[in-house]
Amino acid sequence: MSGVSDASGATGVREGPGNPRRPGRHGNTGNTGGGENTENTSTERRRPELLREVSAEWVRQSSLRSTWWAVAAALAGMVVFAALMGYTEWTRIMENPDEADPGAFLRLTSQGHFYLVQFAVLVVAALSATGEFGNRSVTSTLLWRPDRGTVLVARTLVTAALAFAVGVLTTLAGVAVLTGFVGRYASVDVPLTLGTALGAGACMALFAVLFVGVGTALRSMPGTFTLGFVLLLGLPMVMQLSQAQVINDLAALMPGLAGIEFYAGGDVGFYTAPHDGFVNVVVVAGWALAAQIVAHTELRVRDV
Secondary structure, three states, X not given: OHHHHHHHHHOOOOOEOOEOOOOOOOOOOOOOOHHHHHHHHHHHHHHHHHHHHHHHHHHHXXXXXXXXXXXXXXXXXXXXXXXXXXXXXXXXXXXXXXXXXOOXXXXXXXXXXXXXXXXXXXXXXXXXXXXXXXXXXXXXXXXXXXXXXXXXXXXXXXXXXXXXXXXXXXXXXXXXXXXXXXOOOOOOOHHHHHHHHHHHHXXXXXXXXXXXXXXXXXXXXXXXXXXXXXXXXXXXXXXXXXXXXXXXXXXXXOHHHHOHHHHHOOEOOOOEOOXXXXXXXXXXXXXXXXXXXXXXXXXXXXXX
C-alpha cells in the first residue's frame, strides 16, 4: 500500500533475524502453552493487525483525490437530478394541484440512485481494488502485511463504509432538494425517508463489497468498470427486451435490479420487481459474497 501502507506496517514488531522473539515471563522464547495457546495467540495477533490494516487503508483511500471526486460526483449528480425532477414535478402540480404526491420524494431519489449513485460507488470500489495493482505498490503492501486475506478484508470494510455514507447522504440531499420545489404541496414522511436512506446505504455498501471483489479478481480498472456496468444496467436491460417471461424474471436476479428493493421496495416508477421482499436482499448479498470468495482465492493463488 504505497508509502502509507509502509508506515502502517512498520508500526508492528515483526520477528526476523534482526528482531528476535522476546522471552516470555519465565525466560522461554518458544511456545510453552501447547497448541491451544498458540491458536489463541494467533487469533489475538490477527485482530490488531486487521485494525491497523483498516486504519492504513482508510488513510490511503482518503488521501486520494480520485476517491473524493467520485463521492462529490455522486452528491452533485443526485442534487442536479433532484433539481431537474423537482422542477418537473412542480410544473405538474401547477397545472393540476391534485398531482401532488408525497411518494414523489422517494420515487425520484430512488431513480437517482439507480441511474447515477450506484455507478459512483462502482468507481470508488474499482479505484480501491485495482489502484495498487496498476502502480505495482501492492508488492509493498503484501511485504508489510503478508496475510492477503487481511488486506482484502480491510480494503472491503473501508470501501463499504464509504459507500454506505454515500448512499445515506445522497438520499438525504435528494430529498432536501425536492422539498425545496414541492415541499409546500406534499409533506415528507421523515421515518420513511430515514429508512430509505439507510436502505440505500446498505445497498451501496454491498455493491462496494461486490466490486472490490470483482476488481481484486480482475486486477484491471477498465475491466471492473465494464463488468460493473454490465451487471448493474447493461445485461438486465438487454434481458428485459426479451419477450420470454422466464428471461425477464432472471433479469431481476441481477444485482442492479435486485438492489432496488433496498431503497425503493422493488419499484422506482419504471420497473417493478417480480420477486418481492427479502429475496432481493439475499440476491445482492449472494453476489457480493461470491465476488469476495473469488477475489480471496485469486489473491492467494496468483502472484502479484
